[in-house]
Amino acid sequence: MITVVAAIIRQDNTILLTRRKQGQWLAGYWEFPGSKLEDVETLQACLEREIHEELRLTVQAGDVVSTNIHTYDHATIRLVALETTIKEGSPVLTVHDDMAWVPVSRLLNYQLAPADIPVAQMLADR
Numbered sequence: 001m002i003t004v005v006a007a008i009i010r011q012d013n014t015i016l017l018t019r020r021k022q023g024q025w026l027a028g029y030w031e032f033p034g035s036k037l038e039d040v041e042t043l044q045a046c047l048e049r050e051i052h053e054e055l056r057l058t059v060q061a062g063d064v065v066s067t068n069i070h071t072y073d074h075a076t077i078r079l080v081a082l083e084t085t086i087k088e089g090s091p092v093l094t095v096h097d098d099m100a101w102v103p104v105s106r107l108l109n110y111q112l113a114p115a116d117i118p119v120a121q122m123l124a125d126r
């Protein structure tokens with residue numbers, strides 16, 4: 001099973017969503033930015049590196065917010081969402097084609113990657 005680490009980045013009562021580019025798998029779907037976990041690195045180190053690569057943001061990844069398993073046609077992923085704080089910078093798109101700062105209560109209005117729906121639901125219910 002593939003582990004995917006995703007960042008819950010908050011600012012002013014909103015959370016950052018990014019949209020997957022055309023040509024990618026799940027193109028057009030919104031997600032919490034992040035990446036597959038590689039080798040033996042920690043969840044936090046992976047996320048901090050990837051968020052810097054993808055969004056040019058320096059962040060500190062913290063606690064696990066949720067873990068859920070989702071089976072797509074081509075793979076089963078374990079999606080681990082981490083509470084993440086911006087230390088420096090503003091997001092710049094490099095691999096996504098759009099971003100949005102979204103109030104928690106509106107996350108489910110976006111076309112989320114299916115694995116992200118329970119995460120958004122959980123955040124909204126809190």
Ligand SMILES: Nc1nc2c([nH]c(=O)n2[C@H]2C[C@H](O)[C@@H](COP(=O)(O)OP(=O)(O)OP(=O)(O)O)O2)c(=O)[nH]1
Pocket residue numbers: 004005006024025026031032033034035036077079113114115116
């Ligand atoms: N980053 C991220 N990926 C997610 C989320 N939800 C979800 O189903 N995914 C899926 C999409 C990707 O297949 C995989 C993450 O891989 P990745 O971010 O390294 O993306 P990638 O485009 O290189 O992946 P892939 O096309 O090779 O599948 O997990 C999410 O919230 N964040």
